Amino acid sequence: MFLEIDQLTMRFGGLIAVNNVSISIEKGEVHGLIGPNGSGKTTIFNVLSGYYKPSGGKIIFEGRQISGLPAHQITATGFARTFQNMRLFKSMTVMENLLVAMGYRAGVGLWQEIFDPVAVHREEQTFTEKAIELLDLLEVAEFANEPATSLPYGHQRRVEIARALATNPKVILLDEPAAGLNEIETEELRKILVRIHDRGITILLVEHDMKLVMEACETITVLDYGRKIAEGTATAIRKDPVVIEAYLGKEGNP
Amino acid sequence: MSVTSIFFQTLIGGIGIGSLYALVALGYSMTFRSMGLVNFAQGSIYMVGTYFGIIWYQGMVMNLHVPYAAAFLIGLLCNALLGIVLERIFRPLAKLDLMLMLLATIGLGFILDNLFTIIFGATGFAVNSPLPNTPWIIFGVRVLPQMALLIGVSFSLMIGNQLFLSRTKWGRAMRASAVDYEIARAMGIPTNRMNALALSIGCMMSAAAGILAAPIVYVSPSMGVAVGLKGFAAAILGGLGSVPGAIAGGLVYGVLEALSAGYISSTWTQAIAYIVMVVVLMVKPSGIVGEITVEKV
Amino acid sequence: MRKITRILRWILILAVACLMLVLPWIAQNRYQVHIANNIGIWLLLSLGLNIAMGYAGQYNLALGALWGVGAYTAALLQTRLGVPFWINLPLSIIAAAVIAAFVGLPSFKVRSHYLALVTIALGEAMNLVLVNEVPITGGADGIGHIQMPNFFGFPINNDERYYYIILIMVILGYVLGRQIVSHRIGRAFRALRDDFQAARAMGVNTGFYQILAFAISGAYAGAAGALYAQLNTYISPDIFTFNSALIVLTMILVGGMGSLPGSIVGTVLLLVLNEYLQVFQRWQLVGYGIAIIVVVLFLPGGVVELARKFGNFRRRWLAGLSKGKSDAEAG
Numbered sequence: 093m094f095l096e097i098d099q100l101t102m103r104f105g106g107l108i109a110v111n112n113v114s115i116s117i118e119k120g121e122v123h124g125l126i127g128p129n130g131s132g133k134t135t136i137f138n139v140l141s142g143y144y145k146p147s148g149g150k151i152i153f154e155g156r157q158i159s160g161l162p163a164h165q166i167t168a169t170g171f172a173r174t175f176q177n178m179r180l181f182k183s184m185t186v187m188e189n190l191l192v193a194m195g196y197r198a199g200v201g202l203w204q205e206i207f208d209p210v211a212v213h214r215e216e217q218t219f220t221e222k223a224i225e226l227l228d229l230l231e232v233a234e235f236a237n238e239p240a241t242s243l244p245y246g247h248q249r250r251v252e253i254a255r256a257l258a259t260n261p262k263v264i265l266l267d268e269p270a271a272g273l274n275e276i277e278t279e280e281l282r283k284i285l286v287r288i289h290d291r292g293i294t295i296l297l298v299e300h301d302m303k304l305v306m307e308a309c310e311t312i313t314v315l316d317y318g319r320k321i322a323e324g325t326a327t328a329i330r331k332d333p334v335v336i337e338a339y340l341g342k343e344g345n346p
Numbered sequence: 347m348s349v350t351s352i353f354f355q356t357l358i359g360g361i362g363i364g365s366l367y368a369l370v371a372l373g374y375s376m377t378f379r380s381m382g383l384v385n386f387a388q389g390s391i392y393m394v395g396t397y398f399g400i401i402w403y404q405g406m407v408m409n410l411h412v413p414y415a416a417a418f419l420i421g422l423l424c425n426a427l428l429g430i431v432l433e434r435i436f437r438p439l440a441k442l443d444l445m446l447m448l449l450a451t452i453g454l455g456f457i458l459d460n461l462f463t464i465i466f467g468a469t470g471f472a473v474n475s476p477l478p479n480t481p482w483i484i485f486g487v488r489v490l491p492q493m494a495l496l497i498g499v500s501f502s503l504m505i506g507n508q509l510f511l512s513r514t515k516w517g518r519a520m521r522a523s524a525v526d527y528e529i530a531r532a533m534g535i536p537t538n539r540m541n542a543l544a545l546s547i548g549c550m551m552s553a554a555a556g557i558l559a560a561p562i563v564y565v566s567p568s569m570g571v572a573v574g575l576k577g578f579a580a581a582i583l584g585g586l587g588s589v590p591g592a593i594a595g596g597l598v599y600g601v602l603e604a605l606s607a608g609y610i611s612s613t614w615t616q617a618i619a620y621i622v623m624v625v626v627l628m629v630k631p632s633g634i635v636g637e638i639t640v641e642k643v
Numbered sequence: 644m645r646k647i648t649r650i651l652r653w654i655l656i657l658a659v660a661c662l663m664l665v666l667p668w669i670a671q672n673r674y675q676v677h678i679a680n681n682i683g684i685w686l687l688l689s690l691g692l693n694i695a696m697g698y699a700g701q702y703n704l705a706l707g708a709l710w711g712v713g714a715y716t717a718a719l720l721q722t723r724l725g726v727p728f729w730i731n732l733p734l735s736i737i738a739a740a741v742i743a744a745f746v747g748l749p750s751f752k753v754r755s756h757y758l759a760l761v762t763i764a765l766g767e768a769m770n771l772v773l774v775n776e777v778p779i780t781g782g783a784d785g786i787g788h789i790q791m792p793n794f795f796g797f798p799i800n801n802d803e804r805y806y807y808i809i810l811i812m813v814i815l816g817y818v819l820g821r822q823i824v825s826h827r828i829g830r831a832f833r834a835l836r837d838d839f840q841a842a843r844a845m846g847v848n849t850g851f852y853q854i855l856a857f858a859i860s861g862a863y864a865g866a867a868g869a870l871y872a873q874l875n876t877y878i879s880p881d882i883f884t885f886n887s888a889l890i891v892l893t894m895i896l897v898g899g900m901g902s903l904p905g906s907i908v909g910t911v912l913l914l915v916l917n918e919y920l921q922v923f924q925r926w927q928l929v930g931y932g933i934a935i936i937v938v939v940l941f942l943p944g945g946v947v948e949l950a951r952k953f954g955n956f957r958r959r960w961l962a963g964l965s966k967g968k969s970d971a972e973a974g
Contacts, residue, residue, distance in 0.1 A: 141844055163843035163844055164843045172845075175841065181833065181837040182838075192831065192833075192834045193846060195827050195831055205827055212822075255845065256845075259846050
């Protein structure tokens with residue numbers, strides 16, 4: 093199994109945010125994670141990216157257990173993520189944001205960083221080219237030297253995705269990338285997801301925009317109050333009475 | 347003297363010093379709780395308050411020798427006014443980046459320390475106790491009357507403060523505005539005035555600590571540096587923002603320091619005190635009681 | 644227009660460089676050269692602290708004590724073991740860097756005001772060691788009779804000759820500092836300062852870089868210490884305190900945190916004012932305190948920010964001028 097979330101439980105004091113959730117994800121999949129607010133989606137992301145240590149259960153990636161590893165090591169294993177509330181580095185330009193994400197792959201050692209400017213320059217050239225390529229993919233290359241947080245909202249979202257891709261991931265966790273986007277922008281986002289998928293990167297998508305989820309995802313897992321209540325293809329999920337109940341129940345429809 | 351009486355003597359000394367730290371720690375916690383601000387100038391405020399009171403008692407002002415109790419009250423009053431002024435200064439600071447806020451209060455302390463050094467000179471002076479210098483013997487333990495006064499008055503102040511906060515209308519208003527700034531304002535509580543009150547109380551406590559301790563420690567413009575650091579550590583030990591925590595933290599810190607000075611080595615006491623502080627901060631940064639984080643607007 | 648400003652800028656740099664090179668000759672007396680040497684030492688401290696605090700956001704308020712580590716290492720090696728300058732300088736750098744790394748360890752567990760407190764406490768504890776370990780450090784009396792350097796028979800025994808050593812070290816410090824902050828290390832520092840968690844998610848080994856920031860500032864402090872000891876031939880613990888760290892802090896704050904040229908501006912400005920105002924020592928310190936508050940409240944980016952604002956204003960004014968001209972021509 094490529095990525096295995098195995099009986100994951102996450103407890104915060106008395107609150108159980110994630111309750112015995114198991115999800116299997118195949119390589120190259122586009123996997124959606126949906127559920128009403130507070131169902132545990134972002135918590136699962138936080139465990140996956142190493143921000144939390146699971147209270148119970150484990151995460152197995154390509155045969156190795158990664159749960160409990162420090163966040164930066166998990167990134168090095170091949171996980172990238174974006175954040176729900178968008179966390180670009182505000183003192184830096186778009187390009188610099190991406191270069192940071194490539195930093196851990198640097199071949200230049202610490203001593204050389206300070207005393208061998210030629211090697212540093214050469215490597216930075218390579219990284220800059222790769223970064224431009226990613227920014228092109230996300231169609232924001234023209235803003236490479238602008239301060240990252242000065243861009244319009246939709247573009248910042250793309251920069252965040254480009255930055256995550258800059259870590260050269262095998263899996264990318266996208267946390268509500270469509271939040272705040274209009275219909276046109278969401279459609280562009282869907283195309284971006286296709287491009288990412290075409291590169292062989294596995295995508296895990298937390299989203300509230302149902303249209304996007306249904307169109308983009310091959311498999312969808314549905315959570316409610318920290319538990320998995322359904323899993324399957326978009327068509328299956330749409331018709332699943334348990335899912336409908338969970339969503340409609342939340343909105344308080346009679 | 348027996349081993350036990352030496353122990354209790356050291357303990358009393360520790361409680362005395364601890365009361366000092368507790369009063370200063372109160373200043374830190376009350377400021378943090380109401381304004382979300384860590385006031386690195388608290389040690390300097392302690393020093394300033396001491397001078398405000400002691401100069402009247404020492405005959406440094408127009409050769410008047412004001413009685414100790416009156417000098418004490420004058421010092422408290424002056425520092426209370428200082429607290430109100432500080433609230434005005436801290437208002438714009440409270441909204442800033444944490445680092446900048448810290449630096450500004452450090453700068454403030456710097457100003458106060460050096461200003462007072464200019465006015466009074468770098469060397470300090472010794473202060474005579476208003477009470478006789480022969481130690482009382484309580485249950486076989488020698489206690490200096492001044493020490494007893496320090497402990498007695500400190501505890502009275504701390505209890506009084508606690509009663510004020512929990513029983514009176516003003517106290518409750520203060521706590522409300524600390525817990526939720528927006529709602530307090532919406533309810534018509536003048537939050538700025540509440541903050542000024544909190545700061546005044548904190549500054550008064552520091553002044554009290556200094557004036558009470560003056561006959562025991564040496565009075566000089568640099569007296570606030572070490573006490574300020576340790577008071578802060580004590581406040582963190584008890585949980586920054588918690589009033590009972592500040593008291594507990596101060597007492598524990600004082601006792602630990604006295605015991606280590608008495609039983610380990612007095613030259614190394616200071617260094618040990620600092621290292622203990624570091625260890626505590628690393629092991630449990632939220633303190634014994636737990637940090638009360640402040641929702642800043 | 645831009646090409647002219649670029650050429651002007653290079654001419655300016657060249658002029659300043661020439662000035663720096665011939666300073667001992669054009670100075671009116673030895674005292675002025677001594678001031679320049681003093682400025683150089685504080686410059687190293689400022690550069691180091693700015694890298695740790697301004698870029699990486701790590702409070703290293705133990706800097707004064709680390710300066711002392713460098714000074715005492717050089718002093719002890721020189722007086723007890725006769726180690727020559729060009730060996731005890733790197734050794735002091737390493738010693739201070741290593742101890743700084745240890746000072747930085749708490750940064751894993753504590754942040755912001757707690758870290759500030761911890762580093763102040765550790766700095767004071769180290770200073771106490773210097774004061775109390777009399778047999779080794781000479782206690783409050785310090786260490787005297789430190790020899791000035793001697794390069795294979797060429798004695799560096801006065802301020803003028805020492806000046807060039809300090810000049811080289813400052814230039815080296817600046818160039819290396821620039822190299823550090825402009826590439827991967829600098830970006831990692833800024834990332835961990837901007838958003839610690841996001842930095843980790845992007846693969847930045849934040850723990851490593853935090854310690855590195857401390858070590859780098861320690862290295863600069865160590866160099867400053869070794870230079871200080873062998874210039875003044877006498878050291879004592881009372882300058883290696885939190886007070887000194889505060890002074891350096893004021894310098895980088897006034898000049899511009901997070902800007903290496905800012906450190907230079909701030910340091911030079913404050914020290915030169917120091918000399919030319921010739922005011923009673925304590926008032927200067929009161930002035931420093933006021934400067935901190937003023938900068939924090941009104942100009943957190945320091946002089947550098949002021950320069951940038953001025954540059955923007957000038958650019959817009961020039962743009963307005965040329966627009967007015969073209970409007971007039973069109974109309």
